[in-house]
Amino acid sequence: MEKKTYYFVGIKGTGMAALARLLKDLGNDVLGSDIDKETFTQQPLENAGIPVLSFNPANLKNGMIVVQGNAFGDDHEEIVRAKEMGLTIQSYPDTVEQVVVDHTSIGVAGAHGKTSTTGLLAHVLSNVEKTSYLIGDGVGGGVKDARFFVFEADEYRDHFLAYHPDYAIMTNVDFDHPDFFKDLADVKDSFETYGRQVKKGLFAWGEDKSLRDLNVDVPVYYYGTKENNDFRATNIIRTPEGSTFDAYYKDEKLGNFTIHLYGEHSVLNSLAVIAVAYMEKIDLQEIKTELASFGGVKRRFAEEDIADMKIVDDYAHHPSEIKATIDAARQKYPDKKLVVVFQPHTYSRLAAYLTEFGKSLSKADKVFVTPIFGSIREQNGSVSAGDLEKLIKGSEDINMDSLEKLLAYHDGVVVFMGAGDIEKYEDEYKTRLK
Known part of the structure; x- marks a missing residue:
């Protein structure tokens, strides 16, 4: 690929950050913008020499190829400016295809x-x-x-x-x-x-x-x-x-x-x-x-030992994934009590698979269910976390104010599962354990 200059609108997104680093490694000039909030993707971008800016139409320069993040519409101020300047604007998938x-x-x-x-x-x-x-x-x-x-x-x-x-x-x-x-x-x-x-x-x-x-x-x-x-x-x-x-x-x-x-x-x-x-x-x-020699990827059965507990972080947010993660935990820790903290991800997914979620989660020894993580597209729905709890024997609700419930468990495994912001529960639990 000939050297180009790529400008990412929404560069801190998980996929966008990875693609930005890839294009930088291939010899291109890469920079981008996003909201002013620290994310786990920001430091690796900066370590790679990729500037991460605040949104500002003035960032755009002639000759740039603008990669438009999926979360940002055509009315975004930088996209509007890019069109006015006649810059090439392409999606994440279209940019990946150029590497393919x-x-x-x-x-x-x-x-x-x-x-x-x-x-x-x-x-x-x-x-x-x-x-x-x-x-x-x-x-x-x-x-x-x-x-x-x-x-x-x-x-x-x-x-x-x-x-x-x-x-x-x-x-x-x-x-x-x-x-x-x-x-x-x-x-x-x-x-x-x-x-x-x-x-x-x-x-x-x-x-x-x-x-x-x-x-x-x-x-x-x-x-x-x-x-x-x-x-x-x-x-x-x-x-x-x-x-x-x-x-x-x-x-x-x-x-x-x-x-x-x-x-x-x-x-x-x-x-x-x-x-x-x-x-x-x-x-x-x-x-x-x-x-x-392979040790795994982020948020897929990622483990940490704190005090006498094994803590597992996993992206599982569908009944099939939950079943697989519990199966993996049983294989590695056959003699330990398995506690799951599950955050339902979107009302539509929970409604579509309510019974299946109940069956998969019931394979754990103890289940705690957090409030539902709603997406940008849906902030409410016809189901609740309580509807899921009714399907799992002995399950309980849990939130940021009741995490002390987890401190009653010792010499066991706690698996935090979800695709939303489940990490905030996990981080608070780790802080309390320490």
Whole structure:
């Protein structure tokens, strides 16, 4: 890519910050603006030499390419000014696509697991080949003359339809984002459309019914634990130290692999990485080494020890994700009491999955439910946190003023789950523990 100057409107956003760092690493001039509030993305941006400014139309200069954050409309003062100046204005997905076409690209899509899988694939490939990457936890990195580009392809509002990668990984299809998709069939249709834009091959979880009959124009390689998959994980052994498994492509044994990650989904994610590496003829001994050295991504089973408690921070905000996170916690801490603090994320999602949330959360030993985190688009709805509590035996409400309830637990595990501002509860609990 020739050197350009990019100006990000909303540069502190998780995806925007990652993309800004990636473009900076690739040799471009990058700067941007956002609200005057400290975020976890700001310091890494500044450390990378990327100026973070306050919103001001005067920031814009001739020749800039303006990347418009999803949260900012055409009436935003800087966007209005950019149009007046005749500057090129493009979305986040359109900007990512410019990187996609310059590399052997792998776009990771899925209702659940795409950030963990993207992070794992980026880690593994980066240590064996030059690889640029864009991960949904706010991490992005670019390498000049990279062979691979690994990126998260988000289905929300059909953002991933801007992409035409060489390969796609599809971890699963589920009815999430009820504020955009009508039903499961609607979600599947979007995934299929994305799949038709893939150039070389698609890797899909074979035990997902919606992925089993994809109508696409490239080979589909299914991965999973059952016999009808192309790539299979067998002889899986799960312990508090992680998991080991044998990987096969059809009848060919690819090796025995070890991961220090937890939950069945981590085995599946690793198998998808092995499948990509196999098709790109990468030495699987090197893949084996790098899989074993991966420690996880932000807000996906991120752990901390304080006093006598294990504290886990996780982004899980859908029943399938909650089930997977609890499964992972049970694997790593089979003998400890498992307490979950869950923050429902949006009224529409809670209403759509109320019964399923109850079933998934009931797998914990104790559940506390915070008030619902409403999005900018919806500040109220037909359900309440209390409706969820009624479905979970022994559950209780909790808020910032009643966090002392958690101090009654010792030598256990507390998992904070949610996609809103659950960290404020977690941070206050840590302060009280200390």
